[in-house]
Amino acid sequence: MKFTIVREEFLKGLLNTSKIILGKNSDPILNNVRLDLFEDRLEIVATNGEMSIKSIILKYKDDKTLIRDLVPGSILINARMITEIIRKLDSDEVNFVIEDSSTAKIQTLKSTFNLNVIKASEYRELDFDENGEKITLSRNEFTNCISQTSFSASNKDNRPVLQCVNIESDTKNISFTATDGARLGRRIVELPLENRFSINVPAKSVNEVVKSLNNEKEIEIFINEKKVLFKLEDSIITSTIVAGDYPNTKNIIPHNYFYRLEVNSNEFLKTLDRIVIFSIDRENIVKLTMNEDEVNVSSRSQQVGDAKESLQLFKYSGDRLQISFNVDYVSNAIRALKSDDVVLSFLGEMKPFTITRKADDKVIQLITPVRTY
Amino acid sequence: MKFTIVREEFLKGLLNTSKIILGKNSDPILNNVRLDLFEDRLEIVATNGEMSIKSIILKYKDDKTLIRDLVPGSILINARMITEIIRKLDSDEVNFVIEDSSTAKIQTLKSTFNLNVIKASEYRELDFDENGEKITLSRNEFTNCISQTSFSASNKDNRPVLQCVNIESDTKNISFTATDGARLGRRIVELPLENRFSINVPAKSVNEVVKSLNNEKEIEIFINEKKVLFKLEDSIITSTIVAGDYPNTKNIIPHNYFYRLEVNSNEFLKTLDRIVIFSIDRENIVKLTMNEDEVNVSSRSQQVGDAKESLQLFKYSGDRLQISFNVDYVSNAIRALKSDDVVLSFLGEMKPFTITRKADDKVIQLITPVRTY
Structure with a gap:
């Protein structure tokens, strides 16, 4: 087995595969990537037991030769080591040769690394079949x-x-x-x-x-x-795939509401980020107080003091409502919606509420509030 | 005590002082900064017992008014809280008022923070006198x-x-x-x-x-x-100042040498960074092998393999010499010298060696080698 490869492409493939095995692996063989070299491509394979990745580097891509002087073969090589070496070499191309079955020689004009390797047959069998x-x-x-x-x-x-x-x-x-x-x-x-x-x-x-x-x-x-x-x-x-029934969530999501708040995402997120500073006693909890004239975000801490801010941009319909929630939950939900304006729909102080894009409801975020003190 | 201040300047002063007290303080009073407001300036003071900082924000700077509407006074305020508030506010100016002796009201048009404060007299006395x-x-x-x-x-x-x-x-x-x-x-x-x-x-x-x-x-x-x-x-x-005699280091630094290696800093650092990948068994140790024709950096690990690289840019005078060292020590020393070319001067395999700039010897770095195996 041997090949000469464009360093950058090799590195990209190694980074893409080895990232899933950089933590702790119960089985040390999983610290390796498998290199499978065919006449027309190099495949880099990694698995952590739960997920598996195969990166494919074609011999030719867009009229460019990425791999040359190749003799096919398969080998297991320490993922961290080979990635570090290929990352740090300062050459456009790298030579890779298996000289005996236990050593890979990785070479540029200046540098020579002899890295211990393992027979490919020691690796787990993986299923990359496209079926179902x-x-x-x-x-x-x-x-x-x-x-x-x-x-x-x-x-x-x-x-x-x-x-x-x-x-x-x-x-x-x-x-x-x-x-x-x-x-x-x-x-x-x-x-x-x-x-x-x-x-x-x-x-x-x-x-x-x-x-x-x-x-x-x-x-x-x-x-x-x-x-x-x-x-x-x-x-x-x-x-x-994880076995087991997923909770029946369909009946949790309310389809109507009694209170509706439309806010500017950016202003609302910034306000939450400021007011949450004072939520020390109750972790990341703030209170939203709404009526048709005014919407306030506030928090209070015995230890530190209290904070309050009025929203400038909002539309509210419904009676006066106070509701408290975890700022991280609401902020993450709003950011995920990627919408300038979002709608919060409430059924009551202690009922889960939804956050949706103003424009459509393809995606729905549901948050359980916490008790207001 | 009250003042209106340009937010950015206040934040700069708070960050500069509070950074030394963000860790754990044995005395909780040290989690505060002291704000001392005078007719012509605001001073922000912090101490961690070992070091103390006073940041000074002048009322006027370069024809700009940084502080206005001020009534002098002193107060202690939680460093992390006030810094977070001032960082997150989105206003050019901030109002700061001590309403009663236990609360500071920090206000912009939109936001109000009532932050608990402590009497300034509770703080340690600090010596900022310029004498000696x-x-x-x-x-x-x-x-x-x-x-x-x-x-x-x-x-x-x-x-x-x-x-x-x-x-x-x-x-x-x-x-x-x-x-x-x-x-x-x-x-x-x-x-x-x-x-x-x-x-x-x-x-x-x-x-x-x-x-x-x-x-x-x-x-x-x-x-x-x-x-x-x-x-x-x-x-x-x-x-x-830490009491105690500093070790007598004058006699440690050699003034002559038997072997002299001049290298290009950039090439040498990159080579060290690559070859050290294989120094697993012996943490961060590589071997330098020098003669007048060739200078090699190498490392070897039972577990992983071996690596070798020849320097392209070097001048060496002396007999053949092998010396092993900690790459972090040598790399940090070379980087600190900020010189394109550096000189390594050796007395022998197990003697401390120096690294100096090629141009001058105002600064000297001394490294103890480790035994070569």
Whole structure:
């Protein structure tokens, strides 16, 4: 096995794959990437048990030769080491040769690194087969489906399904939903499909897919009972599916409201960010006091004092209402909506409330308030 | 006490002072800054016991009014809170009023913060008197004296004097020296003074002084038996002096050599940075192998493999020599010298070696090697 490769492309592939195994791996063999060199491409493969990535570097791309002088083969190599070496070399091209089965010689004109390697057969068998239900989403739609929901998944080790984004098809629409029990994010995409399904994909996995996006126009997703596979431009990512029923969230989301507040996202976010300074006794909780003439954000701390600010830009309809909430939940929800103006709809002081874009309701954010003191 | 102040100037003063008290303070009163408002200026004072800072904001600066509507007074206010408030407000000016002796009202058109405050008399008495031996250094010289030495001070809690920069006058020159026992940095400045002295100033303190520099052309330093005081443009910083004899370092620094290596700083640093990747078994240690034809940097690890690189740019005189050293020590020393070319002078494999600028030897870096295996 040997090849000469454009350093920058090799580095990109190594960074893209090795990022999922940089933490602690229970099995030390997973600290390696597998390099599979074929006549027409180099594949770099990594897995952390939960998700797997394959980066593909083609021999020729856009009339440029990225890999030359190649003799096919496969090898396992320490991900951190090979990435560090390729990152720090200051040469346009790098030579890679397996001289005996236990050492890779990585060379430029100035530098020689002899790095211990392991036989490829020691690695786990991975399934990158594209089979099952196929969904195609535009890059923009896919990114929104993930980034507008996944932050609401739980990051605590409680129920594994709550750490997931649920992807569900009712044959007419696909919905992406995440909830940690105190808040929920959902985006619905109109997309006719033959089969119903509902799968739970770890939020970590789908977030990695978004981070791996390059110049894709579309993302192809293949779903079967064992795994979900995301096909990107230069890489393929698979993730396990978490077994278990996702909570029935449909009846949680209210469809009507008694109080409606429209705010300018930017002003509201800045106000929350200031007033939350004084929320020391109750972590990150502020109070919203609304009537048709005035909307105030306030907080009070025994220890520090009190703070109050009036919104300049708002429309409110409904009776006077006081409601308290976690600023992080509301701020993250509003930022995810990516809308200049957002609408908060309330049913009552202690009822979950929704935040939606003023223009459409494709995506809905639901927040549980806390008791006002 | 009340004033209206340009927000940006107030924030600059708060950041400059509060930065030294953001860690843990044994005495909770030290979590406050003292605001002393006079007819012509606002002073913001903070201390962590070891060092103290006073930031001065003048009422008028360059024909601009920075403070108006003022009624003098003094108060203690939580440093983190007031800094956060002033940072996040989005107004050009801020009103500050002490309404009763326990609350400060901080106001803009939109926002009102009522922040609990403490009587100024509760604070420690601080000595900002400018007395003792006076030294004046150009900003550039002062910065070099600190940044080229202080990183060699110990950051472990062993002997307190080793955590200091030693400043010594022999009446002709002033020297700045720091050493942790394994390396040493010294810069000498020609500066006739009447008195001999030798003081130990915590490296943390002098580093804070450098970070506090603004548009200074000169720094005035006042040294007496109790404290050292640094007078900057908009602020005054004092630091305690650490008692105890500084190690006699004069005889450690060799004045001759048997081997001399001149390298290009940039090439050498990059080579070290690459080769150290393989120094896993022995933390950050690489080997330098020199003869007049070739200079190699190499490392070897049982676990990972071996790495080697030949320097392209070098001049070497002397017999063949192998020497091993900590890459961090050598890299930090070379970076501190800020010179395109540096000279490494050796007496032997296990003798401390020096690194100096090619052009002059005002500053000398001394490194103890480690045994080569």
